[in-house]
Amino acid sequence: MKRRIARFAVVCSIATSVAAALAHADAPPSPAKHPVAAIQDTETAAQRDARMAWWRDARFGMFIHWGLYSVPAGYWKDKPVPGLGEWIMNDAKIPVADYKKFAAQFDPTQFDAHTWVSLAKAAGMKYIVITSKHHDGFAMFPSKANPFNIHDATPYKHDPLRELADEARRQGLKFGLYYSQDQDWTAPGGAAMDGRWDKAQDGDFAQYLHTKAIPQLKEILAHYHPDVLWFDTPTKEMTPQLASEIVALLNQYPQLIWNNRLGGGYPGDTETPEQFIPPQGFPGKDWETCMTINDTWGYKSHDTNFKSTDVLLRNLVDIASKGGNYLLNVGPDSHGVIPAPEAERLRAIGHWLDVNGESIYGTHPTPFADAHGSFSSTEKDDNGKPRWIPTWDWRATSKPGKVYVHLFEWPGKTFHVADATVHATGAYLLADPHHTPLKVTQHGEQLDVQLPAKALDPIDTVLVIETKAG
Structure with missing residues (x-):
């Protein structure tokens, strides 16, 4: 995840979009010119409505950026590194061998799935999306495809994703996974948006995709059965043909919801404005603003610029009034603890939703024209x-x-x-x-x-x- 503002064109009005959807409710869309047709290319409007129904009603979800980058916590060689916590390897140009050494220090014994999911539920959130592999290539699950993972490379030897998936479903929340399919700074051939800086990164992208990314996607889909799959930062190396190989896998899970960041020309299900709320939303489309509580996604010990509860709650309302969802991030530390200021704000939002949730969940956009x-x-x-x-x-x-x-x-x-x-x-x-x-x-x-x-x-x-x- 890297902060960037995408260029989005103004789309058609709600009335036009709804009328068009109703007119074609029983007919599948014209097949898109993709090497492999995705579910979005073939389902009817009624089928899409049924598949997206829970997500549209949810309105509020928890994003969790947690990984090896929580060990340096924003510092390299005792100096703070500007930028985002989870981008420290890229921003400090840390060699692959040196970055991998952080795994020996990653032992999050204070992690408790019940505590995390209970916090999301107390906040009024209806789903969770957690990083299964970020751009640093470190998998937060046991992976047979690559040993650079939390089970094989750290002293922890647990599977936090299994525990979170099970606990989320016990408490009635949907469970989603983020996976960096394109960028991978520790795997030979993995893409690097800002350019490679270590010969250990050299290699063929297609080979990386076939030997690591696709096998790991198969693992997380089969083992955790996520309700949402959240891709990120596609580069030009993700060609339509290579993306179609991933789509062929996704098609095996017809109820899966996935976003617009796969690459290769596939639009996915959801628009994903990052760190901002579009003035008009995306009329006629499913969309989700993802946003941090402070300035970073992954944990940085010196980032204490936390947004107030007022700001966070009003963001939620603003987004809902435009027909979108709010995916609000927490960045746990290397011990497995969600920072207290983030937890406090989430509980405060939950207290408000306990009284006023009817005005958020399952709602439609404003009927008034005031743009505010x-x-x-x-x-x-x-x-x-x-x-x-x-x-x-x-x-x-x-x-x-x-x-x-x-x-x-x-x-x-x-x-x-x-x-x-x-x-x-x-x-x-x-x-x-x-x-x-x-x-x-x-x-x-x-x-x-x-x-x-x-x-x-x-x-x-x-x-x-x-x-x-x-």
Whole structure:
């Protein structure tokens, strides 16, 4: 995982996308010109809806970046290395032989699958995605395909992925795996996005794919039966033909959900904006913003720049209001402990969801047109385009018969919306245990709801507007 902002074009409107989906609900799409057709090329819209149903309802998941990079924890030769924790081998240009020595120090005896999964559940998360192999090539599972793994190369001799997969299912969460299929800095022939720096890395990419990546993908799919497979950082070396060999394997698991980072021209199931929330989301598409709690994915001992609970919770709401999922990362240390500031924030989000989860899970995008922000006339993003500046006033999610208005700023005596195409029949505050009715006045698209004097929650008080069709 490396921070980068992808260039995404503005897509068609929700109405157009929904109409098109309904028109072709029973017909499979035209086969894409891929060497091997993927499930997305052949399934009907109804089949896709069924396959994606749990994921669309979930809205909130835990990303876990955990691996050998947690041992140096951001330092090489006693000096801090700028950049991301999991990229330390690349950023410090650590030789392969030296990096592999960290394995002897990796003995995470404090790891406890129950504790991790219980934290995800307490946070209100519905699925987990953990790194099974990152770009450093170190496998977090016993692998017959390559000995550079947590069982064979470390004193730990356990299989944390097995324990997490089993515990997640015991507690009712879906389980997913991240696998770096393209970059591998310790395997001969593995891709290196920033270029190779050690002769030990030299080799043929196709051979790496056939002798390590594909065999390990077979292992994790067969052993852990993940609900999600999360690929990353495809390079030009992942040609359509080579990618099709992986797709042929994925097709053996027809319920599997996988993202748009395989490479070779395969779009996968989900768009994956990283470290940002698209201004309009991806109307008509499944998408998931992945984001860190501090500045890094893998553990760095000196990264204490943790986002506040307010920011994290409002990000979740903003994403849900645009029809997306929030995959929020934790970076455990080399002992197997999730940093306390991250755990504290997750529990706080969970407390809010205990009361207000109805307004997030299984919801649809906002029915209102307010964009809640604008493009700057002076600031540019990483692509040189006008930067989106959000306003944190309110957002809305919806379900049949209800609109959930998330009030970040208390508007005073009245909540007013000028483009209410819904027909309001009543209103109340979700956190009010009595659901005391609030006065609603509507004239055409002008909608007003009379509010009490104070907010019920300092971060987000949810106003429920009951609606009827037509």
